[in-house]
Amino acid sequence: MSAAIGILMNGLFLGGLYALFGLGLSLIFGVMRIANIAHGELAIAGALALFTLSSGWPFSPLLLMPLVCTGAFAFGWLLQTQLLNRVLSPNPMPALLVTFGLSVVMQNAMVGLYGANSRSIDLGAVKTANLTIAGQTIGWLPLGIFLLSLALFGGLHLVLRKTRPAALCGAADRHKLAARLGVLVCSGTGRGAVPGPVAAAAKPLWPACPCDA
Numbered sequence: 407m408s409a410a411i412g413i414l415m416n417g418l419f420l421g422g423l424y425a426l427f428g429l430g431l432s433l434i435f436g437v438m439r440i441a442n443i444a445h446g447e448l449a450i451a452g453a454l455a456l457f458t459l460s461s462g463w464p465f466s467p468l469l470l471m472p473l474v475c476t477g478a479f480a481f482g483w484l485l486q487t488q489l490l491n492r493v494l495s496p497n498p499m500p501a502l503l504v505t506f507g508l509s510v511v512m513q514n515a516m517v518g519l520y521g522a523n524s525r526s527i528d529l530g531a532v533k534t535a536n537l538t539i540a541g542q543t544i545g546w547l548p549l550g551i552f553l554l555s556l557a558l559f560g561g562l563h564l565v566l567r568k569t570r571p572a573a574l575c576g577a578a579d580r581h582k583l584a585a586r587l588g589v590l591v592c593s594g595t596g597r598g599a600v601p602g603p604v605a606a607a608a609k610p611l612w613p614a615c616p617c618d619a
Contacts, residue, residue: 412542419545422552429558440490440501444509451512452478454520457527467527 431445442448456474460467485508493500535546 408541415542415544416548419548419552422548422555425555426551426558429555429562433562439498440494441498441505443502443505444512447509447512447516448478448482450516453527454516454525457525460527467529468532 427445427449431442434440434442434445452474455477456467456470459465459470459474463470489504489508490501493504529547533547536543537546537549538544
């Protein structure tokens with residue numbers, strides 16, 4: 407019975423990590439109507455960026471993570487404004503092909519630079535710290551990721567349900583509703599950059615391999 411509970415808890419915590427990736431992907435698709443094929447590669451790139459910085463600088467990876475998140479946001483904003491906005495149209499195929507090409511380029515570039523072996527970031531005592539609840543040993547790291555996932559999902563739900571900007575985003579692709587809300591419908595914005603920091607912040611906490619994207 408104890409082993410079964412442990413397996414269920416591990417699955418729950420791992421599901422929280424995958425939910426963070428799904429949150430960014432679904433937000434991009436739901437708001438921008440872009441199926442971002444390169445989403446996994448962008449997450450892996452954030453992990454490898456943190457790995458590189460933590461290997462070369464004498465700082466904790468946890469302190470370097472905000473820098474990686476900022477870089478991920480900047481890259482996502484540039485990708486959206488300078489590349490994806492140029493191919494946005496009612497036909498989803500151009501954006502699909504662009505992100506597929508970006509996925510192939512990024513994956514091969516990362517394999518060329520880092521190889522195909524998995525790499526792990528040393529978080530020190532945080533990685534092995536744990537607590538015991540009802541006879542079950544729970545790691546603080548997976549528990550923190552799971553709680554972060556719940557907080558982001560809850561916060562996003564409140565934002566989408568309670569704020570006017572979210573209503574405008576939801577109405578942007580529906581011209582009649584947008585007209586009622588006084589929205590000028592345009593071809594695209596930089597909103598697709600927002601989920602980048604989420605993926606970049608979560609992925610470094612697990613071993614990263616350029617070929618598993």
